[in-house]
Amino acid sequence: MHGIDLDIARADFVALMGPSGSGKTTLLNLIGGLDTPTGGSITVDGRRIDRLSGGELARWRAANVGFVFQFYNLLPVLSAQRNVELPLLLTSLGAAERRRRAAIALALVGLADRARHKPKELSGGQEQRVAIARAIVSDPTLLVCDEPTGDLDRATAHEIMLLLQLLNRQHGKTIVMVTHDPKAAEYAQRSLHLDKGTLAPADEAPR
Amino acid sequence: MTHLVWAQLFRKKTRTVLTLLSVIVAFLLFGLLQAVEVAFESAADAADARRLLTIARYSIIEPLPMAHGRAIARVPGVVAVASADWFGAKYQNESNAFPVFAVDPVRYLDMYPEFRVSPAHREAFTKTRTGAIAGQRLVDRYGWTVGQKLPIASEIHAKTDGSLNWEFDLVGTLDADDPAVRGNTDMVLINVAYFDEARQFGRGKTGWYIIRIDDPAQARTISAAIDRLFANSPDETKTQPEKEFAIGFAKQIGDIGALVTRILIAVFFTILILTGNTMAQAVRERIPELAVLKTLGFSDRAVTLLVLGEALLLLGLGAGVGMLGAVSVLPALNARTGGRFPPLFIDGATWLLAVSIAVGLALAIGLPPALRVGRLRIVDALAGHR
Numbered sequence: 331m332h333g334i335d336l337d338i339a340r341a342d343f344v345a346l347m348g349p350s351g352s353g354k355t356t357l358l359n360l361i362g363g364l365d366t367p368t369g370g371s372i373t374v375d376g377r378r379i380d381r382l383s384g385g386e387l388a389r390w391r392a393a394n395v396g397f398v399f400q401f402y403n404l405l406p407v408l409s410a411q412r413n414v415e416l417p418l419l420l421t422s423l424g425a426a427e428r429r430r431r432a433a434i435a436l437a438l439v440g441l442a443d444r445a446r447h448k449p450k451e452l453s454g455g456q457e458q459r460v461a462i463a464r465a466i467v468s469d470p471t472l473l474v475c476d477e478p479t480g481d482l483d484r485a486t487a488h489e490i491m492l493l494l495q496l497l498n499r500q501h502g503k504t505i506v507m508v509t510h511d512p513k514a515a516e517y518a519q520r521s522l523h524l525d526k527g528t529l530a531p532a533d534e535a536p537r
Numbered sequence: 538m539t540h541l542v543w544a545q546l547f548r549k550k551t552r553t554v555l556t557l558l559s560v561i562v563a564f565l566l567f568g569l570l571q572a573v574e575v576a577f578e579s580a581a582d583a584a585d586a587r588r589l590l591t592i593a594r595y596s597i598i599e600p601l602p603m604a605h606g607r608a609i610a611r612v613p614g615v616v617a618v619a620s621a622d623w624f625g626a627k628y629q630n631e632s633n634a635f636p637v638f639a640v641d642p643v644r645y646l647d648m649y650p651e652f653r654v655s656p657a658h659r660e661a662f663t664k665t666r667t668g669a670i671a672g673q674r675l676v677d678r679y680g681w682t683v684g685q686k687l688p689i690a691s692e693i694h695a696k697t698d699g700s701l702n703w704e705f706d707l708v709g710t711l712d713a714d715d716p717a718v719r720g721n722t723d724m725v726l727i728n729v730a731y732f733d734e735a736r737q738f739g740r741g742k743t744g745w746y747i748i749r750i751d752d753p754a755q756a757r758t759i760s761a762a763i764d765r766l767f768a769n770s771p772d773e774t775k776t777q778p779e780k781e782f783a784i785g786f787a788k789q790i791g792d793i794g795a796l797v798t799r800i801l802i803a804v805f806f807t808i809l810i811l812t813g814n815t816m817a818q819a820v821r822e823r824i825p826e827l828a829v830l831k832t833l834g835f836s837d838r839a840v841t842l843l844v845l846g847e848a849l850l851l852l853g854l855g856a857g858v859g860m861l862g863a864v865s866v867l868p869a870l871n872a873r874t875g876g877r878f879p880p881l882f883i884d885g886a887t888w889l890l891a892v893s894i895a896v897g898l899a900l901a902i903g904l905p906p907a908l909r910v911g912r913l914r915i916v917d918a919l920a921g922h923r
Contacts, residue, residue: 364832364915385836392834399919403829407544417833419538464833 343498345518354508362474396465400477402457404449411445435463455486475507491517542846560855568863572881577793586753591746594773600742614759619644620743625693636724639732658709666731669705672722673712695737813902820906828918841911848903856895
């Protein structure tokens with residue numbers, strides 16, 4: 331990363347694009363509090379997260395960030411319901427309330443009837459919906475998505491992007507998404523291009 | 538969180554079940570072997586610090602004069618004296634051997650308050666010269682009933698008519714509430730008054746003395762005082778606390794404790810290697826999943842405890858089932874030995890030791906992978922699995 335100066339407004343939907351090795355994922359890791367910068371600062375909602383210790387950063391992630399990965403990263407031994415409940419295990423909520431909230435999140439992504447299914451019993455699109463339900467179950471303000479449609483066919487990718495768009499527009503989630511796919515980037519409010527650690531708006535990026 | 542630990546542990550059911558089985562077998566073996574060791578040590582454990590034993594100086598098979606009893610009773614610190622003589626019994630055939638002691642009923646039973654004898658049986662034993670009382674386990678083993686004649690042959694003592702076949706009246710039973718003491722009740726007591734009068738030789742002699750003292754701290758001094766009484770006489774004595782005598786007697790069979798310990802060390806070392814390897818492999822396989830948990834906000838400590846929890850659950854489950862297995866097997870084993878062996882049981886100390894071993898093993902196999910996972914950098918672990 332070189333001299334990156336990026337402001338993302340609340341309820342923004344930003345697509346980060348760029349070639350492999352350009353630093354997209356590194357930037358996403360820094361924004362999501364998975365990594366800490368060697369220099370500079372990252373402020374989220376008025377808080378300098380680059381100054382937080384490992385434990386503080388973990389607590390901050392649990393409360394403020396939802397993660398969506400390309401390969402879903404669900405725990406194969408748990409049902410969809412239990413996977414969605416995972417972030418709530420870090421809260422003081424009781425089991426019944428955890429179940430209730432997980433059910434709501436699953437209903438929101440249209441998978442209420444798949445709650446008892448294990449990941450291997452779901453399609454790729456359904457797995458990604460479960461992952462999105464897990465990302466939103468603790469009601470974070472920020473969703474960090476790394477190639478959320480990278481493993482999906484076009485039709486399913488469209489459904490997932492509509493879902494993310496819905497979360498952004500109707501629920502006010504701030505979304506930062508890394509993608510290689512220009513079609514996916516079209517669902518974002520704006521696109522940024524990263525190349526060799528330098529950031530530029532997508533329309534200014536070299537073609 | 539428990540369901541998460543449970544689900545992770547049984548992620549690969551076959552592997553976990555096989556590992557669990559090995560732990561169960563190890564703790565089953567532990568329970569059984571410890572029961573054997575406890576049974577052998579029970580005589581020493583049941584020993585009373587206020588009791589001394591006096592035997593002939595050079596061998597327990599050398600008899601001592603009954604007159605020694607009166608002299609011993611006069612030694613300062615001695616509260617009571619009883620004696621017992623070895624009858625050398627066999628019942629029906631060679632394999633039915635059990636101890637038969639010729640004793641003074643009142644003195645002997647007063648010496649062992651841990652034995653439970655009903656007042657009626659005690660009185661009958663005291664008043665019946667040909668009377669005998671038998672340990673409840675022996676009564677159960679041979680199907681005796683109180684009131685019956687008890688034909689017992691002696692390999693040592695002939696009656697005045699030259700016959701080795703004796704007959705006693707079974708007038709009562711004795712038992713003990715403490716399982717550690719119960720093994721010591723596998724015997725028949727006969728009345729020394731009748732025995733001494735009816736035997737062909739050895740009259741006026743007994744096998745050993747049991748001495749009650751008032752202060753256990755004075756045991757050595759009193760023992761020395763007793764032995765000094767008979768020093769340089771034809772019947773020199775050797776007096777020692779009952780516990781020392783019991784330990785020495787048990788060691789004549791072999792050092793069961795050391796043997797059991799060595800076997801169990803080998804068993805648990807094997808479990809440590811096997812389970813440790815399985816655990817490390819299981820954790821290695823799901824590094825990305827654990828990294829996802831960290832991504833979701835699980836702290837390093839939480840993930841460390843999660844992995845450690847799996848090891849504790851595995852060992853706890855295996856140890857629990859194995860020990861319960863041993864507990865459920867022991868009654869059948871006790872029945873099969875027909876009372877020829879001290880009663881096998883699992884005492885509180887064995888349970889405590891099992892818990893300590895299970896926790897120790899869980900820490901030994903769980904800590905290395907748990908700490909490794911705790912130190913895991915999310916971005917490195919997720920690389921290639923996003």
